[in-house]
Amino acid sequence: MTAPLVKVDAIVRSYRMRTGMFGRVADLRAVDGVSFDIRRGETLGLVGESGSGKSTTGRMVLGLEAPDSGSVAFEQAAMPAIGSAPWRSQRARMQMIFQDPLGALDRRWTIARQVREPLDIHAIGDDASRAVRVDELLHSVGLAHDQGLRYPHELSGGQRQRAVIARALATRPDFLVCDEPVSALDVSIQAQVINLLIDLQAELGLTMLFISHDLRVVRQISRRVAVMYLGRIVELGDADHLFAAPQHPYTRALVSASPAPGRRNAERIVLTGDPPNPAARPAGCAFHPRCSHAFARCRMESPKLVEIAPDRSVACHLLDAGTVPAAASEAAA
């Protein structure tokens, strides 16, 4: 079995925060021991709500932030120190696509100039070949040469996101981290961009980490999915199987909460309680305050991510106890 392209091992990241004008300083643990592999050419989806730590994880995987502990390895080599020369040249191999395309583009430069920038930075080719490559890139994302001459505010949201993708692909990266790339787009434009990403991946053999809060989108584009809650992975596995038969109570609630036509009278699992506050994590399992199956052990001990089937891991004490509640009994809860 070939080694994974990206290997993340127990990364942890905390921030210090002051609450209010006169408040105390609190330690906010955004990511609390996350591990996963991403194999070459596959897409790993990272799903979670606010406070889950998925964006922070994405930045650490890309090497934009250093974990407080744990490691990130790219092609079996550890991430170089941020800002160093090897780190900078590694940027050409991995790129990020963000949620807000308008914010990710410089207002004062034309699209073509921005798509060209990575080529200039990494000194790829010469003037003539760079111009050709820019046109090639624009074409591959479905933008016309004319649109390259425009400024970001003159394009629509969908077109801007395409431009961001074109720029990300300029240096022929192996690895792409997409952080909520379609959340700000209309449904029909979302579909265009998702299709585009899937096509590009097939064509260029890209490896992707796709971060989103929208399960439906994640399922469409990912082969494997990791579900995060309060800085930890609670379930990990093949996308289709995971969404068809989620094991962790949180994953079940998430799947149930994803609105879909034709499910009007299906039983909905509605979580009680508030969304998690990373500055005030519950003891034991981070999810237990909202879990209808929580028992004594959940309040004291945090469950480990355990492989329960080939390519499926879950972090839940219920599985240790041997009783995985069937979906039907959830409805009665």
Added chain:
Amino acid sequence: MAPLVSIENLTVAFDGVAVLHGIDLQVERGEALGLVGESGSGKSVTWLAALGLLPMATSVGGRVRLEGADILGAPPGKLDRIRGGRIAMIFQDPASALNPVLPVGKQIGESLVLHRGLSGASIRSEARHLLDLVGIPDPERRLSSYPHEFSGGQNQRIMIAMALAGNPDLLVADEPTTALDATIQSQILELIGRVRRETGMALVLISHDLGVVAENCDRVAVMYAGRIVEEAAADELFADPRHPYTLGLTGALPPIDGPRRRLTAIPGMVPNPKAMPPGCAFAPRCSSSDRRCEDKPPRLRAIGERRRIACVLETGALHPPLLEAAAE
């Protein structure tokens, strides 16, 4: 039986540019109507205009009736009583939709004073009751908390409590869950559903998310570029969409279960209101369009029991290739 709210040929223009081109919509007592559309569809503008909440710089035409009585263009005093008292509206992004410098108890109390004529101690106790109803824990103490001290989901519950304070007959919810996490979203929708069951309140749910609308509404209207293009019972609409745009929208939604399929990507973009095509606004992006579509915008007409469509094709784009073959 007369509908609760009836919107007839509503038109809205901003600085001379028309954004709503004649909306006809009805809401029955106690029903849940979904209004679906993407940016520029006019779904929010419709209801903002109906309630007189658009700034003076626009021109608004047509009729809006509440139980038969005209409310569009009504004098401010009358409108103020209707807003919150008969028709309540809640908005997207609850964190910024609440006044940051007033305690939530005061904000709820404002509605109670205006629409239920309460005074003195009863304001506080009723406000507490409302907070409890919407599921805010420790309501007595929380009355004096400020919006920023609550989470987004809690803020939306507070908005709902404020809306309920006036005992409205209709709640217009404009993208109420768009800014919220998925699990909180389902909490809020479940709350709205519960309130409706208990009070018989009608609901207009505006959203860009078909799934949300499909799961929570009895009837759904689809809007595009300032017009309604299709309207049907929710189940029917999603099982059997007829308008090419609705077809495109349902196809663009990635399925959460079942087999994966390539998403339908409607080519092109929503037209700029300043540069609308002469005929059907969707024609430039429609795979079933022909010359007839460029003539003038199709009228919204009935094609069945409580089913309407605005398309030149007879019964919509049911099976486009077959239709063309039949026309030959």
Added chain:
Amino acid sequence: MLRFFAVRIARAMLTIALVVTFAFVVLRLSGDPALIIMGPEAPPEVIAAFRKAWGLDDPIWMQYLDYFGAIARGELGRSMRDGRPAIALVAERIPATLVLTIPALLLKLGIGIPAGILAALHRGSVIDRAVMAAAVAGFTVPSFVLGLVLVLIFAVQLGWLPSGGQDSWRHAILPIITLGIGGAAVLARFTRSAMLEVLGQPYVRTASAKGVAWRAVVIRHALPNAAIPTVTIIGFMVGTLIAGAVVVESVFSWPGVGRLLVVAVANRDLAVVQCVLLLVAATMVASNLAVDFLYGFLDPRLRTGTQAGAH
């Protein structure tokens, strides 16, 4: 909480120290006080005696240390011109200045804020444009020009009001107006933008949607929020209560602190200048500190802070 206060007060002290140091340096660089006070014809022995008496012979760093030490002890020196304590000189002028600046502040608030609110409520209309045009005129015209023009019209041409001095209450009218107009104009503009910003916020729409009458929306929802940024500017204006009238006092020959300062600078009367500057810096800093604390009152978000990761 204690830390919050302590940090701000420490910063305030530092600011005052810097201002005073700056004044010290600049004044000594600008000319020999002895020569200026005694006059260029005075015999050299007199000048030398003067210099010795006032410690002007000492190296500059020594003068500085002496000076700082004295301030720390509360002794602010004596006027080189008439030998009286600087504090006394300044103190006896303060009431005269306040007679101008306090009514002027009330004028600024009383005209500026309502004008700004009115303009915001009628955005884009004739009222808005008229108010804004007046505001631009008000703050672009320098106060001495305005003062002189008013004197020309009302004192010289019409003879309604006196042109200078402090003899009767009528003498205060023109100076107060001159002082007030510039500030009212600035406040009008500021209040207008603060209001416009607030009126565009979602919670204003929510209040309307609740059925709150427009007037109540403006008073109960918009104004309290618009007050928050406006307080900064008002704080600044309060801070200039002592120093803000320098030009106007000169134009109208009004015997206040401002005039005292001008004369003292011309004479290089070091102690007096330093004393006035100290007073001015202290007033400004105190005012800013008060504004900082006032923010906590006006904006509950600053009191308790936002919930981390709330959503």
